[in-house]
Amino acid sequence: MTTSATLDRERLAAVHRAERERFAAEHPRSRELFERARGSLVSGVPMTWMAKWVGGHPVYAASAHGASIEDVDGHRYVDFALGDTGAMAGHSPPATVAAVERRLRDQGGATLMLPTEDAAFVGEELGRRFGVPQWSFALTATDANRWVLRLCRAMTGRPFVLVFSHCYHGSVDETFITLDAGARPRSREGNVGPAVDPTVTTRVCEFNDLAAVERLLADEQVACVLTEPALTNIGIVLPEEGFLDGLRAACDRTGTLLVIDETHTLSAGPGGCTAAWGLRPDVVTIGKAIAGGIPIGAYGVSADVAARIEALDGADLVDVGGVGGTLAGNPLSLAAARATLSEVLTENAFAGMVALCDRFVAGVRDVLRARAVPWSIVQLGARAELAFTSDPPTSGGASAALHDTELEDVLHLFMLNRGVLITPFHNMALMSPATTEADVDRHTEVFAEAVAALMA
Numbered sequence: 001m002t003t004s005a006t007l008d009r010e011r012l013a014a015v016h017r018a019e020r021e022r023f024a025a026e027h028p029r030s031r032e033l034f035e036r037a038r039g040s041l042v043s044g045v046p047m048t049w050m051a052k053w054v055g056g057h058p059v060y061a062a063s064a065h066g067a068s069i070e071d072v073d074g075h076r077y078v079d080f081a082l083g084d085t086g087a088m089a090g091h092s093p094p095a096t097v098a099a100v101e102r103r104l105r106d107q108g109g110a111t112l113m114l115p116t117e118d119a120a121f122v123g124e125e126l127g128r129r130f131g132v133p134q135w136s137f138a139l140t141a142t143d144a145n146r147w148v149l150r151l152c153r154a155m156t157g158r159p160f161v162l163v164f165s166h167c168y169h170g171s172v173d174e175t176f177i178t179l180d181a182g183a184r185p186r187s188r189e190g191n192v193g194p195a196v197d198p199t200v201t202t203r204v205c206e207f208n209d210l211a212a213v214e215r216l217l218a219d220e221q222v223a224c225v226l227t228e229p230a231l232t233n234i235g236i237v238l239p240e241e242g243f244l245d246g247l248r249a250a251c252d253r254t255g256t257l258l259v260i261d262e263t264h265t266l267s268a269g270p271g272g273c274t275a276a277w278g279l280r281p282d283v284v285t286i287g288k289a290i291a292g293g294i295p296i297g298a299y300g301v302s303a304d305v306a307a308r309i310e311a312l313d314g315a316d317l318v319d320v321g322g323v324g325g326t327l328a329g330n331p332l333s334l335a336a337a338r339a340t341l342s343e344v345l346t347e348n349a350f351a352g353m354v355a356l357c358d359r360f361v362a363g364v365r366d367v368l369r370a371r372a373v374p375w376s377i378v379q380l381g382a383r384a385e386l387a388f389t390s391d392p393p394t395s396g397g398a399s400a401a402l403h404d405t406e407l408e409d410v411l412h413l414f415m416l417n418r419g420v421l422i423t424p425f426h427n428m429a430l431m432s433p434a435t436t437e438a439d440v441d442r443h444t445e446v447f448a449e450a451v452a453a454l455m456a
């Protein structure tokens with residue numbers, strides 16, 4: 001029997017020190033910019049989550065094209081982080097750039113109080129892909145989710161939403177709830193200034209726990225279940241056989257609306273998991289990638305839900321009722337979305353991205369097998385995520401328990417120092433239409449080096 005490789009913590013700490021020194025020596029210009037930015041930016045970054053990068057300060061980008069980023073110190077990286085899905089189409093895909101230039105310079109009008117033809121095109125295309133016919137637009141997936149939760153409560157007259165422990169749907173108040181060690185609902189650790197304790201607005205259970213879902217929906221007080229079809233923000237947690245069917249059936253029995261958030265799971269194919277797995281959501285929410293990196297969010301609803309929304313009595317949907325934003329549905333976002341959906345994130349492109357991800361996953365598995373490393377990698381179409389366990393977890397709670405900050409930081413820094421970027425909040429790698437086999441093979445090579453350096 002082969003003995004599994006083990007992680008040597010002393011070796012890990014030594015590698016961490018060496019990699020930090022190398023990072024510091026090789027990124028003087030980034031360091032300078034970071035020092036300067038500390039004078040004017042909270043945490044020295046334009047958005048506080050950017051402080052998460054390993055190495056002590058972020059790398060400052062100079063340019064980004066396709067699946068590649070060049071930093072201000074002249075290093076080039078293969079980018080598997082791809083803006084945590086926002087750049088799934090690749091950086092500045094030419095068709096999207098052309099559409100943005102056309103809209104902004106030739107036609108003119110980034111923001112109007114009038115619709116453009118692109119909006120109808122994008123609504124039709126999203127409807128074709130996800131099977132729900134009526135769409136509305138936001139600027140982020142967060143806002144799409146926020147507005148959908150309001151609409152679901154308004155339509156059903158019910159007070160609660162149901163989410164799964166360790167879900168992430170953007171900065172949506174109702175979703176910052178987890179189960180504690182005793183399986184009791186509680187405000188998620190680190191929740192910043194909640195207006196009300198989320199246990200007042202939300203019910204929570206583990207993903208794949210159908211019995212708990214059925215119990216929590218039984219009194220018909222839950223307006224909607226909001227979930228990704230596979231969790232992607234706490235590693236990738238795939239649904240077990242029958243779970244999503246059971247969820248749909250429980251919603252049908254109790255008159256609960258089912259909202260599927262496809263923001264990340266679009267990686268499964270042109271119509272996300274909804275199309276790939278034949279799901280029947282009442283509402284689909286999405287954002288990030290569909291406009292090639294230009295801000296957009298969207299929600300699509302079934303014909304039945306659309307009719308219920310239109311019939312809402314006393315709900316102000318056109319002015320100050322809490323659903324909407326001035327720049328939402330703007331012509332620039334929609335021109336970018338039209339080009340991205342019709343010319344970049346096409347069916348053909350997904351076939352290539354998934355094939356590349358197959359190659360990526362096979363490369364990682366070969367490395368793990370060769371050294372008997374007890375880790376695994378989970379794939380969802382064009383996206384893959386490493387888990388520090390041989391059996392991928394089946395719930396958010398189980399996945400959270402595997403979190404190993406130091407190991408993640410060292411792996412990410414080791415890769416970054418060798419020209420490979422992995423998503424900082426995860427061990428996630430995403431393929432774009434611009435990613436190449438050589439990019440994937442570079443990752444396999446560097447990953448093998450990292451494993452050799454860390455495992456005894």
Ligand SMILES: Cc1ncc(COP(=O)(O)O)c(C=O)c1O
Pocket residue numbers: 084140141142143145168169170171228233261262263264287288
């Ligand atoms: C599944 C899911 N939904 C929604 C969001 C929110 O997206 P944004 O931050 O672009 O609003 C995220 C962000 O990571 C997400 O992972």
